[in-house]
Amino acid sequence: MELQEGYAFDVESVRADFPILNRRVGGDVTTPGEGPEDDTPLVYLDNAATTHTPDPVVDAIADYYRGYNANVHRGIHQLSQEASVAYEEAHDRVAEFIGAEGREEIVFTKNTTEAENLVAQAWGLRELGPEDSVVLTEMEHHSSLVTWQQVGKRTGADVRYITVQEDGTLDMDHAAECIDDSTAMVSAVHVSNALGTINPVRELADLAHDHDAYLFVDGAQSVPTRPVDVAELGADFLAFSAHKMCGPTGIGALYGREELLDAMEPFLYGGDMIRRVTYEETTWEDLPWKFEAGTPSIAQGIAFAAAVDYVDDVGMEHIRTHEDLLAAYAHDRLSEFDDVTVYGPPGDRRGGLVSFNVDGVHAHDLSSILNDHGVAVRAGDHCTQPLHDKLGVPATARASFYIYNTVEEVDALVEAIDEARQLFA
Amino acid sequence: MGLGSDMYRQQILDHYKNPRNYGEMEDPDITHVGENPSCGDTIRMDIRLADDGETIEAVAFTGDGCAISMAAASMLSERLAGMTIEELQELDTDDVTEMLGVDISPMRVKCAVLGRQVAQDGVKIERGEIDVDRTKTED
Numbered sequence: 334m335e336l337q338e339g340y341a342f343d344v345e346s347v348r349a350d351f352p353i354l355n356r357r358v359g360g361d362v363t364t365p366g367e368g369p370e371d372d373t374p375l376v377y378l379d380n381a382a383t384t385h386t387p388d389p390v391v392d393a394i395a396d397y398y399r400g401y402n403a404n405v406h407r408g409i410h411q412l413s414q415e416a417s418v419a420y421e422e423a424h425d426r427v428a429e430f431i432g433a434e435g436r437e438e439i440v441f442t443k444n445t446t447e448a449e450n451l452v453a454q455a456w457g458l459r460e461l462g463p464e465d466s467v468v469l470t471e472m473e474h475h476s477s478l479v480t481w482q483q484v485g486k487r488t489g490a491d492v493r494y495i496t497v498q499e500d501g502t503l504d505m506d507h508a509a510e511c512i513d514d515s516t517a518m519v520s521a522v523h524v525s526n527a528l529g530t531i532n533p534v535r536e537l538a539d540l541a542h543d544h545d546a547y548l549f550v551d552g553a554q555s556v557p558t559r560p561v562d563v564a565e566l567g568a569d570f571l572a573f574s575a576h577k578m579c580g581p582t583g584i585g586a587l588y589g590r591e592e593l594l595d596a597m598e599p600f601l602y603g604g605d606m607i608r609r610v611t612y613e614e615t616t617w618e619d620l621p622w623k624f625e626a627g628t629p630s631i632a633q634g635i636a637f638a639a640a641v642d643y644v645d646d647v648g649m650e651h652i653r654t655h656e657d658l659l660a661a662y663a664h665d666r667l668s669e670f671d672d673v674t675v676y677g678p679p680g681d682r683r684g685g686l687v688s689f690n691v692d693g694v695h696a697h698d699l700s701s702i703l704n705d706h707g708v709a710v711r712a713g714d715h716c717t718q719p720l721h722d723k724l725g726v727p728a729t730a731r732a733s734f735y736i737y738n739t740v741e742e743v744d745a746l747v748e749a750i751d752e753a754r755q756l757f758a
Numbered sequence: 759m760g761l762g763s764d765m766y767r768q769q770i771l772d773h774y775k776n777p778r779n780y781g782e783m784e785d786p787d788i789t790h791v792g793e794n795p796s797c798g799d800t801i802r803m804d805i806r807l808a809d810d811g812e813t814i815e816a817v818a819f820t821g822d823g824c825a826i827s828m829a830a831a832s833m834l835s836e837r838l839a840g841m842t843i844e845e846l847q848e849l850d851t852d853d854v855t856e857m858l859g860v861d862i863s864p865m866r867v868k869c870a871v872l873g874r875q876v877a878q879d880g881v882k883i884e885r886g887e888i889d890v891d892r893t894k895t896e897d
């Protein structure tokens with residue numbers, strides 16, 4: 334299969350920015366990094382869990398520590414000013430990337446999970462009561478599912494789940510039933526990390542807004558893999574993590590419409606988030622700093638912007654096309670085996686990942702055998718236990734793709750799966 | 759190749775495909791269930807003791823899970839017959855991996871030891887030393 338048709342980036346030159354892709358594996362796992370026993374080329378297909386970090390992003394981190402490491406917002410000295418400007422401008426860059434109005438609408442958090450918790454705590458615990466409802470989908474990641482479930486328990490708000498149908502898509506008639514005048518928040522995953530489903534977020538936004546509810550979009554899998562614009566989606570909140578889009582761990586973003594963030598109380602208290610403190614009273618700093626208490630992840634924040642530059646350079650449309658082609662190809666090849674079950678919707682309604690099981694082979698055994706072939710996939714419940722209960726399987730294996738993956742790597746995956754089938758036959 | 763390939767040697771696959779002592783025992787002296795919540799592996803171990811109340815006469819198990827957990831439980835069921843419950847209590851992780859005869863990668867050790875843990879906890883419950891409904895391995 335030829336991948337280059339119709340879009341214009343060169344996978345080989347992208348790969349050159351990721352030295353880790355040349356790793357060999359197979360040896361002792363107790364000493365990190367390549368060792369003498371590592372003899373099998375790595376085929377990394379666990380990008381939905383985390384992506385690799387290209388040289389320009391690693392350089393951004395190193396440049397900060399080597400050249401201008403200092404705390405932000407605290408010093409008048411030059412290094413602190415350089416660090417503060419770079420850290421603040423990183424917010425502007427991330428804002429621009431998703432079509433937000435400006436840095437006021439972008440709070441840097443630890444990750445998607447913290448962004449979900451921020452809104453659940455700062456808004457949910459204060460605003461919700463027994464007369465309210467929160468509507469989720471059955472395919473929510475635990476980061477949103479557990480968070481809103483617990484907010485429901487504490488506030489008495491009713492937590493409802495929109496049904497996932499047999500084909501892995503949402504039952505939108507059921508969505509229209511769940512979302513009613515009691516609904517204060519709809520929280521939905523944009524691209525499912527378990528099924529690959531691309532959810533109709535715009536329709537959910539309209540349903541939510543018709544009932545004066547807000548829409549929180551979990552963009553952990555969508556922002557890295559396709560153009561995302563908050564205005565087009567109709568999202569009131571959007572959360573995503575840098576480490577799934579070529580950035581470092583320890584940093585993510587919460588987008589919130591400015592008027593909503595403005596009305597919300599802080600989530601964490603401490604330094605950096607205050608304007609004036611007396612022994613009795615405190616006033617808050619402007620957005621977004623009101624929500625960024627304490628010394629933030631400075632290098633990671635700056636590198637987040639470098640990661641945005643990197644993926645934007647490749648082109649979000651191109652990334653989407655590339656992922657779609659790889660996922661469709663993997664889907665087709667896996668469908669050749671009648672003892673392989675592929676979960677989720679068909680080609681045109683899925684993102685760049687494929688979850689599957691082989692009859693008679695537990696997903697953990699499968700992933701151990703794939704690992705022998707250097708193929709890294711995730712096996713487990715993918716932080717969606719209730720969805721796996723519904724599917725009736727304890728675990729699935731998942732191959733997820735990113736900009737540096739190739740058709741040959743999908744072939745390597747399929748070959749390894751075939752060997753596992755034969756081993757267990 | 760790496761650790762994993764060795765993990766699926768013939769003996770393990772054989773015990774997985776043809777588990778020994780598979781089934782539920784009638785009137786076991788000791789019976790207990792446990793799981794690996796993160797993998798979804800579940801195992802029930804039934805033990806019958808000899809008249810001395812010390813020696814394990816027979817072991818049966820049922821369960822659902824990966825090849826490593828099922829093969830380990832199957833091998834253990836054979837191995838335990840004739841041992842005393844004291845000896846069972848002394849089995850450690852190394853004994854289990856030795857029994858399996860392969861290197862178990864660190865992430866999979868909890869699969870390998872589930873059957874042993876269930877059997878040991880079953881004995882402890884019978885003796886009133888612990889009080890749990892279901893053994894759950896740590897992640």
Ligand SMILES: Cc1ncc(COP(=O)(O)O)c(C=O)c1O
Binds near residue numbers: 382444522553554
């Ligand atoms: C859809 C989805 N939501 C939320 C998360 C949580 O992201 P993080 O672990 O970075 O907070 C993930 C990834 O793990 C995800 O795939």
